[in-house]
Amino acid sequence: MKYNNESRLTKSNENKKRIIDCAIELINEKGFDNVSVKEITDKAGVSKGAFYIHFNSKEDLIVQQINLFYDELKLDESHSVYERLEYFLLNSIDHIMDAGLKLAQEWFSHSVLGNFYGNVKLSYDYDYIKSVVGESEAIEIISIYYGALNMWCFKNGDIDPKEIVKNYINNKYMEKKE
Numbered sequence: 001m002k003y004n005n006e007s008r009l010t011k012s013n014e015n016k017k018r019i020i021d022c023a024i025e026l027i028n029e030k031g032f033d034n035v036s037v038k039e040i041t042d043k044a045g046v047s048k049g050a051f052y053i054h055f056n057s058k059e060d061l062i063v064q065q066i067n068l069f070y071d072e073l074k075l076d077e078s079h080s081v082y083e084r085l086e087y088f089l090l091n092s093i094d095h096i097m098d099a100g101l102k103l104a105q106e107w108f109s110h111s112v113l114g115n116f117y118g119n120v121k122l123s124y125d126y127d128y129i130k131s132v133v134g135e136s137e138a139i140e141i142i143s144i145y146y147g148a149l150n151m152w153c154f155k156n157g158d159i160d161p162k163e164i165v166k167n168y169i170n171n172k173y174m175e176k177k178e
Contacts, residue, residue, distance in 0.1 A: 016054045018044045028103045032117045082173040093162045105153045144168045
């Protein structure tokens with residue numbers, strides 16, 4: 001039987017996506033610290049070897065998932081600063097809200113404790129926003145963004161973090177937008 005590299009690559013990519021999807025689902029249900037690689041592979045129907053072909057660890061899976069998803073939210077420099085910030089931040093909030101309040105609350109808990117799971121997205125967000133507006137403004141924007149998301153968590157979903165961030169961006173960059 002002849003190997004078909006294209007079908008092997010397709011199967012490998014399908015396995016990777018299934019692993020990521022199952023990991024996110026389990027993390028949403030149980031929390032990051034309460035999910036093992038074995039649970040992920042069992043749910044995904046793949047071997048541990050298949051997991052380690054794609055990821056070095058559960059933490060690496062999270063980094064890759066964040067990079068894959070959030071890289072798609074970066075607009076190029078042909079867009080204004082306002083457009084780049086608005087698109088990235090508001091779509092990021094949508095993604096977090098879609099993942100659910102429980103996961104966001106756990107993520108913030110990990111951030112406050114300085115744990116890997118909490119800090120990887122903060123570092124990603126800060127680096128991108130700093131590349132768009134510079135360091136001092138990035139700190140301010142990250143503070144507003146994370147503050148709004150944190151309040152959403154504290155208030156059990158009773159506020160709209162997108163509205164807070166959108167109002168801030170509009171007020172700060174309105175004249176630059178036009």
